[in-house]
Amino acid sequence: MANVRPDQQPARPEPEIGGLAIAATDGQLIAACLKGDHSAWEALITRYSRLIYSIPFKYGLSQEDAGDVFQSVCLILLEKLGSLRDHSRLSAWLITTTTRECWSLSQKRARQRERTAREQEPAELDMPDSSPPPDDVALLLERQQLIREGVLRLPPRCQKLIWYLFYRKAETSYADITRQLGIPEGSIGPTRARCLDKLRRVLLDLDFA
């Protein structure tokens, strides 16, 4: 499956193996944060960093703006930690909050461009798309987040194989995988099936629908 992939940007780093509090639920991490546990906050931010950081790019924002949106969303999360009601919906809450921050920054940028354009010469303005993300996009983002969390709960060998087979955008042959992971070419198929089966069980625990 997917031996050859078009090389797409950006290149993705290999997912982190292990790490703090991977097995803790969002609710457990939030409760620990509220007791002042700094490592729980770090685990929470690490867990959702890809999700939050990637949304601004879907709105055509720059890398610098994506960093600003990331910081604002984390600040809002910190301020709302004590009042978040449904901890199991944190992922959806973050998508909505990040999207709002993106709109807000897009509009600010559009106003800045408008001012600049007025000062120079009247021209057609390239307005950013400020429409909300369709439900299916939000659902896909939520699903991808949950799958990433599931993959991080697999044994390191499975994490690496899945990353090579499904996440890595650069071209990867079975020979490359054999070289990188030391899995004989003939075992890649059966190992892949075992890893996907483990992922299926992990995602069942995470209420993946």
Place this chain on the structure above:
Amino acid sequence: MSAACSICFDELVDYIGGQMAPDRRSVVDAHLKEGCRSCLGHVTWLRLVTDSMESDDSREPPIWVTRRAIRLFRERGPRPRPTLLQRVAAALVFDNTWQPQLAGIRGSTLTSTRQMLFSADDIDVDVRVDGTDGQCEVMLVGQVLPNVDDGRDLSGVEIHLLQGRRELFHRVTDRLGEFTIGRLPHGKYRLLIRLSDREITIPGFEI
């Protein structure tokens, strides 16, 4: 994959990945057409998950972006309640009102500013009260500083000014460890200084 099902999960992985020999593929196609619920469920799951992974274009933020967000917690996050051992009462070690006034000098010129120094272990808290000479409101300027020169950073320290149990002001020290509370009516106050490892209380002082 029910009791009577001859197709295993591994084969379904090959099937959806297009890596199955054509004759075996026809067998699986026929099996799915018969409506094996278990296999159909697995095929749907495999397609959903592998498509989601392959279309995942999320990006890892630069490390400084993540670190900056993690730092937020130290600056603004909830703090655990300090234990009894972590609560320290500061002692007043200097107050300029203790000094006798010089004969022949008008009192107001000396008493418009009150200077106090409190000490708790290795931390000093310098408190200056401006406008004590009969004005309705005063300004309190403070500085939290180490009393041994260990290069410690005392910026970002939380300062709470309380009257009884009520918090009136909340400040955070600047890069020099200083804080300012303006337009403060005369009264008896208490300062609470929250450091990363302890809480220092400056017990009631009257201004």
